[in-house]
Amino acid sequence: xxxxxxxxxxxxxxxxxxxxxxxxxxxxxxxxxxxxxxxxxxxxxxxxxxxxxxxxxxxxxxxxxxxxxxxxxxxxxxxxxxxxxxxxxxxxxxxxxxxxxxxxxxxxxxxxxxxxxxxxxxxxxxxxxxxxxxxxxxxxxxxxxxxxxxxxxxxxxxxxxxxxxxxxxxxxxxxxxxxxxxxxxxxxxxxxxxxxxxxxxxxxxxxxxxxxxxxxxxxxxxxxxxxxxxxxxxxxxxxxxxxxxxxxxxxxxxxxxxxxxxxxxxxxxxxxxxxxxxxxxxxxxxxxxxxxxxxxxxxxxxxxxxxxxxxxxxxxxxxxxxxxxxxxxxxxxxxxxxxxxxxxxxxxxxxxxxxxxxxxxxxxxxxxxxxxxxxxxxxxxxxxxxxxxxxxxxxxxxxxxxxxxxxxxxxxxxxxxxxxxxxxxxxxxxxxxxxxxxxxxxxxxxxxxxxxxxxxxxxxxxxx
Amino acid sequence: xxxxxxxxxxxxxxxxxxxxxxxxxxxxxxxxxxxxxxxxxxxxxxxxxxxxxxxxxxxxxxxxxxxxxxxxxxxxxxxxxxxxxxxxxxxxxxxxxxxxxxxxxxxxxxxxxxxxxxxxxxxxxxxxxxxxxxxxxxxxxxxxxxxxxxxxxxxxxxxxxxxxxxxxxxxxxxxxxxxxxxxxxxxxxxxxxxxxxxxxxxxxxxxxxxxxxxxxxxxxxxxxxxxxx
Numbered sequence: 001x002x003x004x005x006x007x008x009x010x011x012x013x014x015x016x017x018x019x020x021x022x023x024x025x026x027x028x029x030x031x032x033x034x035x036x037x038x039x040x041x042x043x044x045x046x047x048x049x050x051x052x053x054x055x056x057x058x059x060x061x062x063x064x065x066x067x068x069x070x071x072x073x074x075x076x077x078x079x080x081x082x083x084x085x086x087x088x089x090x091x092x093x094x095x096x097x098x099x100x101x102x103x104x105x106x107x108x109x110x111x112x113x114x115x116x117x118x119x120x121x122x123x124x125x126x127x128x129x130x131x132x133x134x135x136x137x138x139x140x141x142x143x144x145x146x147x148x149x150x151x152x153x154x155x156x157x158x159x160x161x162x163x164x165x166x167x168x169x170x171x172x173x174x175x176x177x178x179x180x181x182x183x184x185x186x187x188x189x190x191x192x193x194x195x196x197x198x199x200x201x202x203x204x205x206x207x208x209x210x211x212x213x214x215x216x217x218x219x220x221x222x223x224x225x226x227x228x229x230x231x232x233x234x235x236x237x238x239x240x241x242x243x244x245x246x247x248x249x250x251x252x253x254x255x256x257x258x259x260x261x262x263x264x265x266x267x268x269x270x271x272x273x274x275x276x277x278x279x280x281x282x283x284x285x286x287x288x289x290x291x292x293x294x295x296x297x298x299x300x301x302x303x304x305x306x307x308x309x310x311x312x313x314x315x316x317x318x319x320x321x322x323x324x325x326x327x328x329x330x331x332x333x334x335x336x337x338x339x340x341x342x343x344x345x346x347x348x349x350x351x352x353x354x355x356x357x358x359x360x361x362x363x364x365x366x367x368x369x370x371x372x373x374x375x376x377x378x379x380x381x382x383x384x385x386x387x388x389x390x391x392x393x394x395x396x397x398x399x400x401x402x403x404x405x406x407x408x409x410x411x412x413x414x415x416x417x418x419x420x421x422x423x424x425x426x427x428x429x430x431x432x433x434x435x436x437x438x439x440x441x442x443x444x445x446x447x448x449x450x451x452x453x454x455x456x457x458x459x460x461x462x463x464x
Numbered sequence: 465x466x467x468x469x470x471x472x473x474x475x476x477x478x479x480x481x482x483x484x485x486x487x488x489x490x491x492x493x494x495x496x497x498x499x500x501x502x503x504x505x506x507x508x509x510x511x512x513x514x515x516x517x518x519x520x521x522x523x524x525x526x527x528x529x530x531x532x533x534x535x536x537x538x539x540x541x542x543x544x545x546x547x548x549x550x551x552x553x554x555x556x557x558x559x560x561x562x563x564x565x566x567x568x569x570x571x572x573x574x575x576x577x578x579x580x581x582x583x584x585x586x587x588x589x590x591x592x593x594x595x596x597x598x599x600x601x602x603x604x605x606x607x608x609x610x611x612x613x614x615x616x617x618x619x620x621x622x623x624x625x626x627x628x629x630x631x632x633x634x635x636x637x638x639x640x641x642x643x644x645x646x647x648x649x650x651x652x653x654x655x656x657x658x659x660x661x662x663x664x665x666x667x668x669x670x671x672x673x674x675x676x677x678x679x680x681x682x683x684x685x686x687x688x689x690x691x692x693x
Contacts, residue, residue, distance in 0.1 A: 017684055021677040028674055031661055032653070075553045076656060085553040125658035157692045161685050435693050439685065446678065461649045 014146065014161070022142040022168050025449070026135045029171075030178040032456045035077045035127050037330045038179030039408065042070050042079075043097035045180045048108040048130055049123075052115035056105065059093065067094040069123045077124075100182070102294065106222045107182040130180045137188040138177035142168045144191040145415050151198040152373045152419075158435060159422065162442050166418045169445040171336075171452030175329045176408050183408060185223045190230060190412035192216030197233055197376060200241040201369045213237065225293060226409055229387045233380050240372045268301075278302065296394055303394035310395060317392050317404050321385075322348075325407025325417075329452060332406055334459045336452055351424030358427030374423070377416035384413035477676050503634055505533055505608035506623075514596040514609070514633065515622035517550060520581030522639025524651045525592070527575040529636040531610025532567045538605040539565030544597035545574055551591070557656075564599075564607060577662055578640050580655040594633070610634040644668065 036042050046066060053062040071086035071094045080086070086094050100108070114129035146164035153159045167173060177184050196213025203209060217234050220227030267285045271278055281289065281297040289297040303310065326344040327336035335341075366374075391405040410417070422441060429437040518525075528545070542561035549557065558576045566572055581592065601607055611621060611631040621633045645651050650664035660666050 014684070017677065017680045021674075021681050024670070024674040024677050027670060031667065031670060035657075072553060072555045075555070076557065088553065088555065122658055124656070128658060128661065157688050158685070161688055165681065165685070435689050439689060442685065446682075457648075461652050 015143065018142060018146060018161075018164065018168075019139055022139040023135065025168055025174060026138045026178045028453055029174050029456075030128070030131050030135055032453055032460070033175065033178070033330060034460055035124055036070075036074045036079050037460070038176070039181060039183075039331055039406070040097050040100070041127075041180050042074060043100050044108070044182060045111075045127055045130055046070055046096050047100040047103075047105075048111035048180065049115055049126065051105060051108050052112035052119065052126075056109075058101070064091055064093050067096060070094075070096055073123045073127075103182055103224055104222050106219065107185040107224075110185065111180060127180065131178055134180060134184040135178050137184050138174065141177065141188045141191050144188070144195050148191070148195050148198050148415060149419075151195070151202055152370065158438055162438050163415070163419060163422060165442055166422065166445050167415060169442075169449040170326075170414065170418070171449045172324070172326060172329060172407065173411060173414055174449065175452070175456075176411060182224050183226075183411065186220050186227050187411045187414070189216045189220035189223065189227070191415060193220065193230055193234065194380075194415060197237040198373060200237050201373050201376065204244055205241050209241075220412070226387075227412065228293070229383045230412060232383045233376055236376055236379060240369075240376075244368070246368060279305065299394040300390075304390065306395070309398075310393070313392060313395065313402070314389065317389055320404045321388055321407045321410070323407070325410060327452075328406070329456060330459075334455055336448075336455055340448070340451070347421075350428055351421050354424035354427030355420060356427070358423055361427070374420075377419050380413040380416040381420060384410040384417075477672060477679070503531070503610055503612050504631070505531075506611045506631065508598040508607045508609055509601055509605075510624075511598055512624055513622075514598070516594045516596075516633040516635070517619045518547075518592040518594050518635075518637060519617045520592060520637070522637070522641065523581055523645075524578040524640040524655060525581050525637055526578045526640040527573060527638035528594070529638065530572045530574070530596075531570055531634050532564065532572045533570060533606070533608040534564045534567045535601075535605040535607055537602055538599070538607050539563065541599040541601070543572070543599065544595075546595040546597070547576075547579065548593045548595070549591070550593045557592070570610075573638075575638070578651060578655040580652055594635070596633075 036045075046063075049066045049070070050056075050059055050063055053066060054060070055062060068086075068088045071088060074080065074096075075085050088094065111130040111133050114133060115126050118126045118129050142164050145167045146160065149160045149163035153163070173187075177187065193213050193216030196209050196211070196216055199206065199209030200213060213234060217227075217230055220230055267282055268279050269282055271280050273280075279301055281301065286297060289295055322344070323335075323341050324332055327340045328334065329336075388405050388407075388409045391409065392402070396402055422438065425437060425441050426434050525547075541564050543564055544561050545558065546556045547558040548555065557579050560574070560576060562572065562574050564572070579592070596609075598607065598609075610633075611628075612634040613630060614632065618632055621628050621631055640651055644664070648668070650667045653667055654662050654664040656662070
């Protein structure tokens, strides 16, 4: 009992400074970024405001007034270029951006809670009320990251603190996580899922781990379709939690390939189209796609198969994703500069080398569950990149606007990114220097965050 | 070593914070509006609306002073005051009512949340449109507003929709001036923000608090690093 009490005391000691730090850091971004200056913030807020006004199923009579109030506020806060203003003379809804009604209402119902109490207050106050929900989820995400690090790295107390702090100080993450955006709930749910997975990997099937993983997965799936790739780490974890012995490649390779072949045959068919053999989705998958995924699988497959058209686009997609993952804020229009982009590239290359070194050094030293946790992170990073790159398909006809996905779509896997980053960083240094190198990495992120909010200040308040 | 430096560090940061907040204290500055040459009092008996352009000279408009002569019969009645960007969206930046009885020694001072007046990439117009809507006056009540023959630089007043060729409203704009703005535009950050976000000292206090929390975090990280090493 006394030992348990000491554990709780030690944990509370961490929470007592980590939680206020997360809240204050998030509050900085919440306060510094002007209203409506996050990705699709007006349209996300509009959906939540409609729910708060009782229009849950579809936009109703109040939707016009809500859209006008938001548009006027956007105008007041200098969202529109000089000389332009929204047309509020006509009694019809103003288009505020991408229609978020295609997403399930879970996140928007949560964001609508403070709006319900602020209905008769200014739309700006309502916006900040909804942002406060995001701020709380950001702080909880940092705490979840800390618990993940404690679970997966029981013998590394320094890394247990550094991992959540790296997440906390990643500026693009803090920026998005204090916005009104359904990605906020997806990212939080992904961390809860990862916490559940970590416990399942460490302890095998146990109720709390399973509950956390299922809760995280369910919340993510009921928030946004971009959460579907989270089924991969969940499936892997279930497999590894159930089979806690080493799996020889002679077993998992043929089993995995057979499973993949079976799923492929059940999902796709070949058909000759205009003389060429094409792979097309089966009818059930097509219907599922139209109702839920909205990838437009038939066109998507045709687009992916057109290598000549798509191959030149991938390098640009990867560049945009990479830069926006680390160094683009607000609507993606605030850049931290070419030097930060270059630093991020150099760091990534160095860390990849460090990962190889560290992987070689750690071979056979870690228990199986810890090895698997590293592979799980690796799988999440690969899936996040692959799915987001593929998001560029189906490509539009030549000359039309191409939507390039931004790095924020990979934030559900940001902790695995940061963990591999820290691991690879350690691999670059000899053992006696690793402690200070880890603190150096943390200070680098603190500097990056400070530079980021200085850039926000300069762009929004000094230059304009 | 870390523990021994910890307390003075926090105290030092708190002193910096307090100083920053004191530096950020509000210092409203009233500037001349329309010059007071050839002033006259315009009777509001038949007036339903007065419009006056304001060419803002300061960056943060936080109030206006109007010259009024108010009859005791009308002290309970409200004067509606609205402000808009001229040529912009026909929506009010400010829309409030002030009782005519708030007039003291012939001056009605109206205060409101700061309006950022400078034309930038993000704001469309440096010129504001002031709209005054006097209440219907009871019979026998005499309420008058100060107008001036000097119409530069703001232009003439529009009375009930008709441009007066001679007079302009004689008003005094009140601008918010903060010393900290020269270093850090806290007034601009607070302009048109709700609640505590609209209070300029909030921003230096927030940054200061964050720095304290950061120092605490780094202290813990260093302690753990030392213990685990």
